[in-house]
Amino acid sequence: MLKIAHHIVVGAALFALCGLYGGAAWAQDEAISWETVRPDDDADVTPDSPLVESPKVHYHLEKVVIHGNRKTLRSVILRYLQIHPGDLFSAEDTTLEESKYRMLASGLFSAVSFELKKGSARGYVVLEIKVRERNTIVVRDLTVGMTRIAPHWDDVVPYGSIGVEERSFLGSGIQVGGTVAASKDQSAYRIYWRDDHFLDSKFGLHVQGQYAEAQEYFGNHYLPGPDEETTFGTYEVLDYRRAGLRLGTGYNLLSDYFFWFDLRFENILAEEPQTVEGTRYQTLVDDEPVAIGYLQPDDSVLSSFLFGFTRDTTNHPVLPYDGSVTRFSVELSHPLFASDYDFVKFQLSHTTYFPFGKRGQSISVGGQAGLISGNAPFFDQFFVGDYSAFVPDRQLGLNFSNLHPQILDTDISDMWYEDMALSLNTEWSRPIYRGSGFVYGINTFVRFGVYGLASTQHVDGKDIPVDLTGDFGLRIDTNVGIFSFSFASVLQLIPPIRKETTQ
16 A cells, blocks of 8 residues: 555656646637517516616526427436526526537537527526537547558558447437457457436446457567668567456536546456566567566456546537646556556646637647556557657557657657656647538648657666657548548558668
8 A cells, every 4th residue: 555655646746746727718609699588578677676776687597498409308408508497597697608518518519509588477588499410420530541560561551440439329418339440460349338417417427348459569669671671680579468348437517527437447368478577678589678568477457446537618529719628537556456567647638729810710739748657558558659640549559550750869769658758739720611511610720749758667868758749631520520631641541661771
């Protein structure tokens, strides 16, 4: 237990130094219509009337009328409202505006409008809600690319992933979906069920199952020339299998915060090569040590507890241009929980959107920080592809490439799976199309950032392991999902070019 306390204290101290926080008000897309309601409608106002003496005009909500919900249940829409029939509110109250943006942020609707009309008696109003529903069956995690993998550099290897999600099963707001990812000699599958308002409450439940047969490549992360083939023997391939289950619950606090708590259980079967216990190095290969991420040999169990929260005040679920989003999580694994791994993992991210100029245009500024104290398996460590646009992202835990393109000549070339990560980025985004058909919106964007990865085993103090990243292109919101067409995505469709070398 002292070891756990040590991990937590170390992580908390570092995060106190680099903690991020931000917030912004909801964007005022369209004001609530009040034109049909006046304080003197259908009645004379006397000097003794409390409505006149009060500095604000108050109304009683008599009932709620909803139009346009052909697929979404009425109870799902009502859960986003922060006022209910019988409640007293004023014209200056922001409750209705916040309720409107909560509905838009759910991703179930492409447009929402509120209108207040006269009720059956003086001081009573009827809230009329009109919605335009989005398609709830969407494509997610679509990735396609080409690469080369050691030691067979002459072979071009395709990789990709795709997922399908029903965001409101039978109109209930329950999310169900699945994802598959594959490359040469490796594949992974995931299915999940999620209800953020279980039984129309503020509590959520979710369950996820995942299975993977994967490979990892350890050695130098560069593409050798043809004359290096006979001497380039420092690669080792690790085959492993993961089968896991994740159960969790969450709580919706107010309109912006969501807290969650998960239990994670995985069975891991690793074949040769096996790591030396407590180190990052495999036994000698061709008289050279091969760096390898930590993993227990043979059969092992990973069980952990995870806690986190999300604060989201952005004004759009897909193409936000105002507000902010903050995420923080802690994962704890220890032999006391029947785990073969002992570590604490902290993650923190924050992004703030600053609107300016044309409606929908913004500049966002954000950052991420991560720390692992202890011996986490390599697939839980911070990976260079999570931060660089020039390295394929991991999908369902699969790494599709062992190549490491870089811009700066720093020790980042030695970084692959590490225990510490920090990144800062900024993005300019501008709308170029808005519609109501198959394509809801198209934004052009330019992103630039800097990131660093390190670990106590990898840093020698001679150089700072940092690099630059960036991307530009189009982000498209459609009736069947979100798609990105950018320089990085096109670059990943082109396999790395093998350059000839001369003596």
